[in-house]
Amino acid sequence: MLDSKIPAGPLEQKWNDYKGHVKLVNPANKRKLEIIVVGTGLAGASAAASLGELGYRVKAYCFQDSPRRAHSIAAQGGINAAKNYQNDGDSVFRLFYDTVKGGDYRAREANVHRLAEVSVNIIDQCVAQGVPFAREYGGLLNNRSFGGTQVKRTFYAAGQTGQQLLIGAYQALERQVALGNVTMYTRHEMLDLVIIDGKTRGIICRNLVTGELERHFGHTVLLCTGGYGNVFYLSTNAMGSNATAAWKAHKKGAYFGNPCFTQIHPTCIPVTGDHQSKLTLMSESLRNDGRIWVPKKKDDNRKANDIPEEERDYYLERRYPAFGNLVPRDVASRAAKERCDAGYGVGTTKQAVYLDFKYNLINKYGKTEAGKQGIENPDMDTLVRLGKEVVKEEYGNLFDMYEKITGENPYEVPMRIYPAVHYTMGGLWVDYELMTSVKGLYALGECNFSDHGANRLGASALMQGLADGYFVIPYTIGNYLADEIATKPIPTSHKAFEAAENAVRERINTLMNIKGKQSVESFHKRLGRIMWNKCGMARNEQGLKEAIEEIRALKKEFWSDVRIPGEINEMNPELDKANRVADFIELGELMCKDALERAESCGGHFREESQTPDGEALRHDDKFMYVSAWEYKGDSDWSLNKEPLDYEVIKPTQRNYK
Amino acid sequence: MEHYNMNLTLKVWKQKNKSERGRFETYHVKNISSEMSFLEMFDVLNEQLIEEGKEPIAFDHDCREGICGMCSMYINGRPHGPWHGTTTCQLHMRAFKDGDTIVVEPWRANAFPVLKDLTVDRNAFDRIIQAGGFISVNTGNAQDGNNIPIEKEKADQAFAAAACIGCGACVAACKNSSAMLFVSAKVSHLALLPQGVPEKKTRVLNMIAQMDKEGFGSCTNTGACEAVCPKEISLDNIARLNKEYLNAAAVIDK
Numbered sequence: 001m002l003d004s005k006i007p008a009g010p011l012e013q014k015w016n017d018y019k020g021h022v023k024l025v026n027p028a029n030k031r032k033l034e035i036i037v038v039g040t041g042l043a044g045a046s047a048a049a050s051l052g053e054l055g056y057r058v059k060a061y062c063f064q065d066s067p068r069r070a071h072s073i074a075a076q077g078g079i080n081a082a083k084n085y086q087n088d089g090d091s092v093f094r095l096f097y098d099t100v101k102g103g104d105y106r107a108r109e110a111n112v113h114r115l116a117e118v119s120v121n122i123i124d125q126c127v128a129q130g131v132p133f134a135r136e137y138g139g140l141l142n143n144r145s146f147g148g149t150q151v152k153r154t155f156y157a158a159g160q161t162g163q164q165l166l167i168g169a170y171q172a173l174e175r176q177v178a179l180g181n182v183t184m185y186t187r188h189e190m191l192d193l194v195i196i197d198g199k200t201r202g203i204i205c206r207n208l209v210t211g212e213l214e215r216h217f218g219h220t221v222l223l224c225t226g227g228y229g230n231v232f233y234l235s236t237n238a239m240g241s242n243a244t245a246a247w248k249a250h251k252k253g254a255y256f257g258n259p260c261f262t263q264i265h266p267t268c269i270p271v272t273g274d275h276q277s278k279l280t281l282m283s284e285s286l287r288n289d290g291r292i293w294v295p296k297k298k299d300d301n302r303k304a305n306d307i308p309e310e311e312r313d314y315y316l317e318r319r320y321p322a323f324g325n326l327v328p329r330d331v332a333s334r335a336a337k338e339r340c341d342a343g344y345g346v347g348t349t350k351q352a353v354y355l356d357f358k359y360n361l362i363n364k365y366g367k368t369e370a371g372k373q374g375i376e377n378p379d380m381d382t383l384v385r386l387g388k389e390v391v392k393e394e395y396g397n398l399f400d401m402y403e404k405i406t407g408e409n410p411y412e413v414p415m416r417i418y419p420a421v422h423y424t425m426g427g428l429w430v431d432y433e434l435m436t437s438v439k440g441l442y443a444l445g446e447c448n449f450s451d452h453g454a455n456r457l458g459a460s461a462l463m464q465g466l467a468d469g470y471f472v473i474p475y476t477i478g479n480y481l482a483d484e485i486a487t488k489p490i491p492t493s494h495k496a497f498e499a500a501e502n503a504v505r506e507r508i509n510t511l512m513n514i515k516g517k518q519s520v521e522s523f524h525k526r527l528g529r530i531m532w533n534k535c536g537m538a539r540n541e542q543g544l545k546e547a548i549e550e551i552r553a554l555k556k557e558f559w560s561d562v563r564i565p566g567e568i569n570e571m572n573p574e575l576d577k578a579n580r581v582a583d584f585i586e587l588g589e590l591m592c593k594d595a596l597e598r599a600e601s602c603g604g605h606f607r608e609e610s611q612t613p614d615g616e617a618l619r620h621d622d623k624f625m626y627v628s629a630w631e632y633k634g635d636s637d638w639s640l641n642k643e644p645l646d647y648e649v650i651k652p653t654q655r656n657y658k
Numbered sequence: 659m660e661h662y663n664m665n666l667t668l669k670v671w672k673q674k675n676k677s678e679r680g681r682f683e684t685y686h687v688k689n690i691s692s693e694m695s696f697l698e699m700f701d702v703l704n705e706q707l708i709e710e711g712k713e714p715i716a717f718d719h720d721c722r723e724g725i726c727g728m729c730s731m732y733i734n735g736r737p738h739g740p741w742h743g744t745t746t747c748q749l750h751m752r753a754f755k756d757g758d759t760i761v762v763e764p765w766r767a768n769a770f771p772v773l774k775d776l777t778v779d780r781n782a783f784d785r786i787i788q789a790g791g792f793i794s795v796n797t798g799n800a801q802d803g804n805n806i807p808i809e810k811e812k813a814d815q816a817f818a819a820a821a822c823i824g825c826g827a828c829v830a831a832c833k834n835s836s837a838m839l840f841v842s843a844k845v846s847h848l849a850l851l852p853q854g855v856p857e858k859k860t861r862v863l864n865m866i867a868q869m870d871k872e873g874f875g876s877c878t879n880t881g882a883c884e885a886v887c888p889k890e891i892s893l894d895n896i897a898r899l900n901k902e903y904l905n906a907a908a909v910i911d912k
Binding site for chain 2: 046049050053064065066067068069070071073074083085121123124126127128129130132133134135136137138139140141157158160162163164167170171172174175177178184186209238240272273275276277278280281400401404405407470471474519521522565566570571573574
């Protein structure tokens with residue numbers, strides 16, 4: 001039975017009350033307890049550093065060559081916090097409310113409220129670490145606005161916020177490594193979980209340089225391994241981002257929550273051809289200043305700058321006058337798809353819309369700068385020149401990146417953008433303490449399902465990763481470990497470790513001995529196509545049923561015809577990838593199964609059968625007001641557990657951004 | 659932008675592992691689109707090699723957005739290739755033309771041993787950060803972020819230094835394999851901010867000591883590092899580091 005362990009009491013008191021009554025572990029006992037942290041992104045690095053500071057003995061693992069490479073580093077736009085520095089009416093309640101509403105009422109109230117509460121501490125902590133956030137001339141912190149909100153609460157560092165936050169957490173982590181509180185294992189990948197007498201006791205991992213399998217004991221294991229967007233092959237995730245650790249945990253008993261909730265981000269650089277290996281995001285913050293449009297005429301082949309103002313359709317401003325270009329991501333993505341499907345797309349593939357900075361560059365920034373400099377009646381060239389300087393400071397690195405990839409200068413011509421897979425709201429099911437359904441196994445950050453419901457608002461992923469790592473797990477883990485102080489470290493010669501290692505070895509041997517004809521990459525691409533076409537931005541019953549059949553067939557083919565060159569006991573990136581793709585295939589099937597079961601539209605999950613007359617997502621709270629927590633039963637076999645969502649404070653309504 | 663296809667010859671460093679000797683191998687790739695990224699061209703080559711039953715080329719890469727710092731190819735005698743301010747993953751094939759021969763090597767420095775083919779071990783950088791590249795503050799009740807006003811210009815300079823991605827191109831470009839640009843970026847980032855001031859002396863001394871211990875060479879200010887840095891980290895940071903170092907070494911009262 002699912003117990004979400006949400007504390008009793010009024011919503012705004014829950015976290016404080018919890019902290020006041022949670023069990024503590026005394027400093028001497030902390031030194032006897034070992035914690036394994038898998039993944040070193042924002043959630044993992046902040047957790048490992050904070051737990052090391054507390055005195056626990058921490059071991060941290062990443063598959064990259066350094067913890068600083070984790071994909072949190074690529075987050076661009078910003079991090080939300082309810083500081084209300086702008087005096088524009090923000091508060092903890094509003095951040096909580098916006099996040100629950102943005103998630104289309106499929107998140108837990110108590111978790112989201114806690115997230116909003118600790119958001120303010122995150123900013124303070126990061127500033128203390130030396131994270132160079134953008135500042136005003138008075139020396140105080142600056143803010144920008146993001147989609148789905150009407151206040152400015154997003155803190156940022158140009159278009160590199162994730163990088164700066166991760167480096168802050170990475171430095172805190174390396175400081176603990178230097179102090180001997182954390183042992184860091186780079187180029188190591190977790191390939192199985194070890195459970196002894198119903199409790200998590202360690203992991204099996206592969207040293208990616210030597211190919212050797214290693215056994216590591218921990219009194220508890222934290223998975224901070226990110227999301228599974230790479231199931232789609234093409235996504236904004238890093239090439240190495242994978243679901244393997246989470247999937248192994250799932251197969252050992254951890255329930256998977258809402259696997260079908262994936263976020264398709266509206267502003268990414270469009271696909272150019274079959275060679276495409278990944279997609280690149282253009283930060284949502286650009287929607288602050290960019291206006292999205294398509295030509296009013298179908299199949300208009302003129303260049304963007306040749307299309308006069310009155311022949312442009314600013315469709316977001318037209319459909320959603322209250323939020324305009326700042327509607328949430330799911331809404332903006334679907335609107336772009338709708339226009340392109342209707343024949344109004346632009347560019348060679350016609351699968352793109354324009355994101356245009358001209359208007360704000362001239363009218364917002366150019367005119368303000370001209371005013372500051374006392375230039376009366378500035379001509380157009382002056383306005384453009386002055387506007388460009390400001391835009392360069394705000395988004396320079398993004399504009400440069402766009403130009404490198406496309407060869408077009410976005411200061412001169414509008415960007416072409418199209419939605420792409422970006423984030424997965426689903427993940428391992430966790431309770432209020434971030435523990436999965438396996439005792440002693442925790443999931444933090446994007447790896448868990450908890451805070452974003454069916455759609456995540458911009459600038460909330462960084463917030464959640466750091467909230468979990470810095471401010472939640474250091475409290476909640478004590479509640480479990482307080483009862484573990486008498487447990488001596490279990491030698492890794494224990495038969496459970498041996499059995500887990502043997503299973504991993506057997507699987508690797510099986511993979512290597514298939515010696516088929518098709519590359520791992522080719523299977524991954526095929527999986528991606530099935531998922532994008534049938535479990536992507538729009539889903540329907542027939543397509544999902546077909547997808548499940550196709551994935552099962554693909555799985556059979558993979559296990560009989562994949563070709564992996566090289567040896568086991570050496571650095572072998574193809575073998576690493578094969579292990580990951582094999583798991584993606586299984587997870588893809590579960591995503592389709594979940595999407596099929598949830599016969600409503602909500603957030604990023606759009607079931608074509610369930611929409612309002614004007615094409616908006618139509619929820620069915622009477623039937624689907626629950627978290628789907630899938631339990632692994634065997635090959636292609638799952639059972640569904642439902643955690644009902646109980647809204648005590650917010651009254652769910654049909655989302656309206658008009 | 660006109661798109662075109664090209665046929666290329668690649669001379670790529672192959673090395674089985676840390677201890678075995680490496681050598682150049684020649685490969686040919688056909689119909690490479692000018693819209694591909696450099697690493698996508700390598701994907702095409704690797705798929706071709708797997709198809710032919712040969713071993714693909716191992717190379718480091720992850721985000722492919724120019725920010726994680728993992729990619730590290732020395733292309734035609736220049737770290738990250740011909741484009742200024744660009745990582746290998748952001749280099750696109752329109753930088754080349756039909757018939758070109760491209761030479762690709764790993765970073766070469768004693769402190770960055772080759773693990774396989776184009777993959778090197780850069781853990782030395784992590785150990786330099788461990789020596790002092792941080793502000794010693796535990797997680798907890800930090801004071802309100804706005805209690806520490808910071809002059810915008812300084813904050814911007816700190817940010818520009820903090821933009822370093824730790825890829826190691828500076829080391830690969832330097833004739834002495836010096837890590838000064840990397841170290842100076844971190845020293846500058848933290849020394850420019852009031853939060854970093856209490857530890858600024860020990861930080862610079864310890865980081866430099868670790869840099870020497872790792873076997874990186876000396877800096878002679880030729881500026882090759884700045885010229886190839888994908889994040890355009892400025893040589894000014896090295897000047898700042900030298901100032902900080904002199905200050906700390908001359909007046910430290912311990």
